[in-house]
Amino acid sequence: MSTGHTYGSIVVLGVQLIAAAMTLAAPFQARADEPPRVVEITAKRFEFTPKEITLKQGVPVTLRLTTEDVTHGFFMKKLGIDAVIEPGTPTEITITPQETGTFTTICDHFCGEGHGNMHMKIVVE
Amino acid sequence: MSDRVDRRSFLKIAGTTLGIGALYSVAPLLGADGAAGEVARRLWKKNGERLKPFSFVQMSDTHVGFNGAPDPLGTQAFERAVDTINGLRHRPDLVLVSGDLTHDSEKPGEQALRMRRFQEISSRLKVEAVHCIPGEHDAGLDGGALYRDVFGPTYYAFDHRGVHFIGLDNVSLAKPEVGPEQLAWLKKDLSRFPATAPIVVFTHRPLFDLKPEWEWFTSDGDDVMNLLAPYENVTVLYGHIHRHHEHTAGGARHLAARSLIFAFPDPETTADKKPLPFDKDQPFKNLGLRIVGEPGARGAAPGRPTIDEVELTMREFSGTVGVNQFLKEGGY
Numbered sequence: 001m002s003t004g005h006t007y008g009s010i011v012v013l014g015v016q017l018i019a020a021a022m023t024l025a026a027p028f029q030a031r032a033d034e035p036p037r038v039v040e041i042t043a044k045r046f047e048f049t050p051k052e053i054t055l056k057q058g059v060p061v062t063l064r065l066t067t068e069d070v071t072h073g074f075f076m077k078k079l080g081i082d083a084v085i086e087p088g089t090p091t092e093i094t095i096t097p098q099e100t101g102t103f104t105t106i107c108d109h110f111c112g113e114g115h116g117n118m119h120m121k122i123v124v125e
Numbered sequence: 126m127s128d129r130v131d132r133r134s135f136l137k138i139a140g141t142t143l144g145i146g147a148l149y150s151v152a153p154l155l156g157a158d159g160a161a162g163e164v165a166r167r168l169w170k171k172n173g174e175r176l177k178p179f180s181f182v183q184m185s186d187t188h189v190g191f192n193g194a195p196d197p198l199g200t201q202a203f204e205r206a207v208d209t210i211n212g213l214r215h216r217p218d219l220v221l222v223s224g225d226l227t228h229d230s231e232k233p234g235e236q237a238l239r240m241r242r243f244q245e246i247s248s249r250l251k252v253e254a255v256h257c258i259p260g261e262h263d264a265g266l267d268g269g270a271l272y273r274d275v276f277g278p279t280y281y282a283f284d285h286r287g288v289h290f291i292g293l294d295n296v297s298l299a300k301p302e303v304g305p306e307q308l309a310w311l312k313k314d315l316s317r318f319p320a321t322a323p324i325v326v327f328t329h330r331p332l333f334d335l336k337p338e339w340e341w342f343t344s345d346g347d348d349v350m351n352l353l354a355p356y357e358n359v360t361v362l363y364g365h366i367h368r369h370h371e372h373t374a375g376g377a378r379h380l381a382a383r384s385l386i387f388a389f390p391d392p393e394t395t396a397d398k399k400p401l402p403f404d405k406d407q408p409f410k411n412l413g414l415r416i417v418g419e420p421g422a423r424g425a426a427p428g429r430p431t432i433d434e435v436e437l438t439m440r441e442f443s444g445t446v447g448v449n450q451f452l453k454e455g456g457y
Contacts (some may be wrong), residue, residue, distance in 0.1 A: 110265030
């Protein structure tokens with residue numbers, strides 16, 4: 001029946017819209033019992049990928065760090081980040097940024113000639 | 126006069142910005158009551174320590190092996206510094222080198238060749254001794270193994286004419302830290318000194334948070350300075366930042382030496398950590414190898430360069446008061 005089909009379509013569409021809205025809102029309204037959003041960051045001499053990530057103030061996030069070559073560091077004092085990234089084993093750190101701003105995060109484990117300029121930005125909004 | 130021997134009353138350190146990176150003079154302070162000579166004689170009699178004025182030089186970041194943009198000069202600035210030191214009218218007793226003697230290389234055997242080249246050039250120095258500590262470009266990739274083979278321990282202490290010198294390693298653990306083993310050694314080393322002992326620490330990275338985003342810090346630098354806190358005459362000399370910088374905290378004075386390869390900009394005014402561009406018309410600009418001052422300037426005798434005096438740690442004579450008491454007759 002066309003009416004039934006229409007009602008059914010509306011219901012399905014409504015569910016999809018609600019799901020989509022929840023998906024969009026999820027990063028901003030993470031519930032306490034939900035695991036933090038995971039952000040993947042890859043290190044290799046002498047850069048991080050991506051070069052910039054954006055986090056929300058007060059919202060926990062897990063940074064999953066991997067290296068494609070040698071041991072690297074991942075350091076940003078103001079965000080409480082001080083990690084070592086070993087080859088073959090992802091390093092996970094969970095932080096809850098309390099301060100907004102742009103934070104230059106560096107490799108602080110000497111990794112070779114270009115080490116001094118190996119960094120990325122973490123933007124907290 | 127009191128029998129109590131108080132070094133603080135007559136032994137002082139003054140520094141000169143020569144950009145070699147810096148030359149320091151240690152001289153007995155002649156007290157207004159003329160008693161200092163008597164104090165010196167008593168100390169000599171007591172422990173055999175003859176106090177004579179002396180000077181030393183701090184050089185830093187020679188990066189032997191680096192040869193390219195932004196500085197195509199290779200070892201020319203380093204060699205010029207050696208010649209400058211050898212040409213000083215009053216030759217310093219010691220030269221301290223605060224790290225990054227060589228630029229790192231992963232080509233087999235190359236780093237060792239660069240270290241030998243450093244030794245070859247530094248051996249021309251006509252001084253009593255050259256004391257080095259490593260930078261991350263010397264020791265960050267192999268935990269300091271090659272450095273120890275070529276130069277010896279990465280941290281150590283020695284005494285020279287009443288001043289206690291401590292070389293600290295904040296690079297060999299790959300991260301900017303001194304580490305618990307070295308902290309325990311430092312605590313033990315310091316325990317035999319009275320609070321008034323003149324202490325000069327030389328290390329590579331700053332022992333305070335100068336600019337962590339540029340890796341200009343030592344993560345356990347506060348632990349080092351806490352161990353040094355009871356001592357009243359502490360000067361920390363470091364390199365790494367390739368520019369002159371002064372900082373005072375907790376009674377200790379921290380001074381960075383210029384590099385002998387290229388200069389970094391002022392992080393307060395520059396966002397990016399990029400070396401200052403090379404100026405072919407002024408190839409040694411910002412490396413500090415300029416002649417200090419100009420003959421005849423500021424009342425100096427004709428034909429002699431003026432020098433900018435910097436107090437290091439002088440508790441009794443803060444500011445510029447007393448500085449002129451340490452200027453040696455004749456200058457450098």
